[in-house]
Amino acid sequence: MPTSSFNKNEQRYFYSLVAAGLLVVLTGLFAAHLMEEHGHIITGMNNQIVWGIPHVFAIFMIVAASGVLNVASIGSVFGKPIYKARAPLSSLLSIALLAGGLTVLMLDLGRPDRVIVAATNYNPTSVFAWNVLLYSGLFGLVSVYLWTMMEQRMNPWSKPVGLAVFAWRIILTTCTGLIFAFLVARQAYGSALLPPMFIVISFAWGLAVFHVVQSAIYAWNGKTHAPDIVKRMKNLLGIFVMAALYFVAAYHLTNLYFAHQSGFERFILIDGGLYPRLFWWGYGLLGNLLPLVLIFHPGLGKTRNVVAASLLVILGGFALLYVFVIGGQAYPLSIFPGYAASSSFGDGQIAQYSPSLPEILLGFGGLGMAFLITTVSVRALNFMPHDKPYIAD
């Protein structure tokens, strides 16, 4: 029986992947332990930049966790068979990303030991508190959804549960956007455009993550994608990326039109140092232009190009979030409009932030956790997409 050396060593490769994932997770946990022991003084965060790198990682994962479910929704809600075959993998990725993101968010708290207070004391006016319910609800709902898909006797329920998941995650991403949209006094936030922007962005990021994982699974099992499927899914990614870009552009254009916002836009887009560079090069070029070329250029668009495009979309996502979350806080809050202000507390000054190692490790720990959950589950259970012979619909 001819077996390649990969097949012979497959088990060993798997365990080394798990070990690598575990190492990243443990390093992240250790970093979180240091942060709890010494306080946030060992991070780059301060009283001006109160949310830093951990939040960039956490928001990316939570937004992508919702967006990756799009694949399942297109299958169950809109009844497309090639997406239906991918619904279990999409649900698994959602759970993994959500677990990773929430872990980072939780471990970054000033008092992570008290996280139970968030369940016992509930403030109904807080969008954070709504999210506590929405996130845990998504865990439960997606788990039930997986069950209805993987247990044959439950199959008839998979469509209604799929619908519920669809509605739930749209609400969830709306509320993720609302976290910022409700910040009335901050120039960077407080816009009703943010919830829809987050939803569309989640489609792009989620599908990009899905492409990367799916291709890895196919390669691991020595399978190749049917060209039709690659074409359909890459086109969808391209459309999502463009739609997300549209919303980001609309957000900045409306800001540019308001005279009182022009200072902030100038900072983010032109003279803010790192932030405009990240925005134009990171988000604009790497996160949009290159992926779109890789997807739509007639000579490209092969699986390899699509994976590269997806990785770039993910990278661009991180760049955009860094600019949005940290750049948005770095620009001074306008407490006295019309006055130039100065104080010992950073009034009227651009706030400085340089992320420290522990908080970066914590962020990667979350990614590692998502990776670990995915790797182990994909091997233990049958998440491989099984395509029926393709029929154009």
Next chain:
Amino acid sequence: MSDINVQRRQFLKTSAGLAAVAIAPGMLLFEVAHGKPEAVSNKVRWGMLINTANCVDGCNDCVTACNKENGLAGGLNSGGLSPTDSQWIRKIELKDMRGGRTLSLPMMCQHCEHPPCVDVCPTGASFKRADGIVLVDKHRCIGCRYCMMACPYKARSFVHEPLHDQNPDVPRGKGTVESCTMCVHRIDRGQQPACAEACPNKAILFGNLNDPDSEIAIKIRTVASTQVRADLGLNTGIRYQGL
């Protein structure tokens, strides 16, 4: 106000009598004036009127008094304020960008009637007391810092390091958010906030906004005062005169 003054006098009498005893080391008789055992009511709304005309550029006495009263380091440990140090009150120097007029004023928690920090707090740790003082219940605060994002006045600080030797009247601790309490521990025993007491020019007038006969209410009726970011409609308890 008169009620406060009576209590204050009583407090001064008690503490003067006990001061001698308290000096001896290890003495146990030291006692502060007593707070009331009954709940505060919304018949009172504590507030301040800050007269920027009396606030001197470069004077920092209110900040120093606040740091001392509440046990804030105020940059003493690090030889200068770091961006991670708590600042409950700060002096802001302002310059009108059109006319060039300059002024100086203290900025702290504005004790809003509709505080955004209270709206966004997931656990209800941020809350408004019946008498209008906005506080953080540090037993409930999980340190998510959402309130710091939501505050239009940047009034809140996060405790970035473990603390030791806190004022027994002002518990503070690592990993929780804090801000100006309007010296609630002093108000509850009938004293004024430390900043108001420390101001050499009496630029900070403290009192009950709901009592029409109080000095602050009379002043607000008779002179022009503004709320910072009044456009947000938060109805702040701190008002400014001459802004």
Next chain:
Amino acid sequence: MSRLIALLAMLFCLSAFAGAAESLLVPKLDIGKGGQCVEDTQWMRKNHMHLLIQQRDETVHKGMRDEKHSLKNCIECHASLRDNSVIGRDDSFCQGCHRYEAVKIDCFECHSSKRKSAWAQSK
């Protein structure tokens, strides 16, 4: 069998020296000023945490400052006369017992463990 009886007899003898046995098993606490507590001692051993949590919520949220049952009042009486603190040593009033019972005290990360007079003097 006889050995077992001998063992039991020995245990009975030991229990007769209850005072001595107690000093071995129960932590020896520096009770500070001591004297008559605000409530019955046995009741306080069992219920002080409920009292404190009730007091804490009422004080923080409603401004009800019942000095009698306040943490500050506990410390006022029970802080050691040597270092004016209820924590920090093996026989400190709070720490000694909590270590024995293996219950973490969460109070003193934020609250001062010192008698106010001592704190004021150290400033």
